[in-house]
Amino acid sequence: MAVGVTAYGNLLGRAGGEQLALACRPVEQPTLSVVLYRSPPYDLQVLEMNMPRLSINLTASSVFGGVESERRRSFEAKRHSMFLTPPSAAVQWRKQSPSRHLTIYFRPQLLEEESECADHLQRCGHIFNVTLPECATLIERLEAEMTAPGLFATEAVDSLARLLLVAFARRSGRGTSPLRMSAEVLRRLEDYVDANLTRRILVADMADAVRLPAQTFAKAYLRYTGRSPHQFVLARRVERAKNLLHHGPLSLSEVAAACGFSSQQHMTHVLSERLGKTPLAVRGEALQKTAASRDR
Secondary structure: OHHHHHHHHHHHHHOOOEEEEEEEOOOOOOOEEEEEEEEOOEEEEEOOOOOOEEEEEOOOEEEEEEEOOOOOEEEEEOOOOEEEEOOOOOEEEEEOOOEEEEEEEEOOOOOHHHHHHHHHHHHOOOEEEEOOHHHHHHHHHHHHHHHOOOOOHHHHHHHHHHHHHHHHHHHHHHOOOHHHOOHHHHHHHHHHHHHOOOOOOOHHHHHHHOOOOHHHHHHHHHHHHOOOHHHHHHHHHHHHHHHHHHHOOOOHHHHHHHOOOOOHHHHHHHHHHHHOOOHHHHHHHHHHHHHHHHHO
16 A cells, blocks of 8 residues: 555656655554645646545645547536546546645555455446535545644544445446436436437436446346447437428538437448438438328
8 A cells, every 4th residue: 555655646746746644653654645736837747656545635626537448528617526536447637736635545445344345346337427415524534634634543543434435336336226227317317328329429428417336227228228339329310310401401411420420421320220220211201290290
C-alpha cells in the first residue's frame, strides 16, 4: 500500500501538488490509509495500482478524464463527490482549477467482519462522480481530523474511513439488483440516450447517467427489460429516424447523422432489418399518408 500512496504522491508533486496529511494505523502492512492532498490545475496520468482507492473531492471542480480504455468524459464534481478506482484501472484526470481531495486506499482484507464490503468495492469496477447526502457529515468529520487532528486522531480517521467505505459499498451494491431499474431510472436513461443520439454511446456512459456501476448495469438492464443496452440505443435511433423521415425536410445523410448512425448506408441496413423498409420507403409512406389526408 505504501508503494501506491508514494507513487501517487510523487506524481502529484511533479504537477505542483502536495500531500498535506497521511493517517494509517502503525502496523507493518496497513489495510487502510487516508491521505489529504492539495493540487493546482493539473493533467495527470495515473497508472494501475495494486489496491482500489476512493477519492473524495473537498472542493467543487470541473473534471475531465476517466479510465484510459474508455472514452474520457466531463464531470461537474461537487464538494463531497466520490470517485472509486479499481486496482486494475489506469486513469487520466484533468482539472482546470486548484483543488483539495481525500483518498482512501484500502485492501480487501480490511477487517475480518468487513472483508465482504471491501472485496465488493474491489470487484465492482470504477464508479465516478457520486454524491451521497448521508455521507456529508462523515466526510466533514474526516476532513477535520485530517486537517486538525484531535485526541486519538488515527483511530478516528480509520473508523470514519471505514464507515464511508461501507456506505459507498451499500450504494454500489444496490446496483446489482434489477429492482434498481425502476420507471424513474428508465426514464432518466431514455432522456440521456435521446439527448446524446448524435454521438457514440457507451455502456459506461449510460451507467454513469443512472448512477449505477458500469460492470453491473448491462446485466441489470437485460434482466429487467429483456434486451441489452445496445439494443435499446439502436431502437431509439430507429425511432428518431422514423420521426425525422416522416416529419422533417432533412436529406437521408442528414437524418443518419442526426440519429447517430455511422453512415447513410448503416441507417439503411438497420431500418431494413428492423422495419423491413428502406429509409426512402419510410419517407414515401409518410408522404402518401399526408397526401391521402389532404384529399379527404
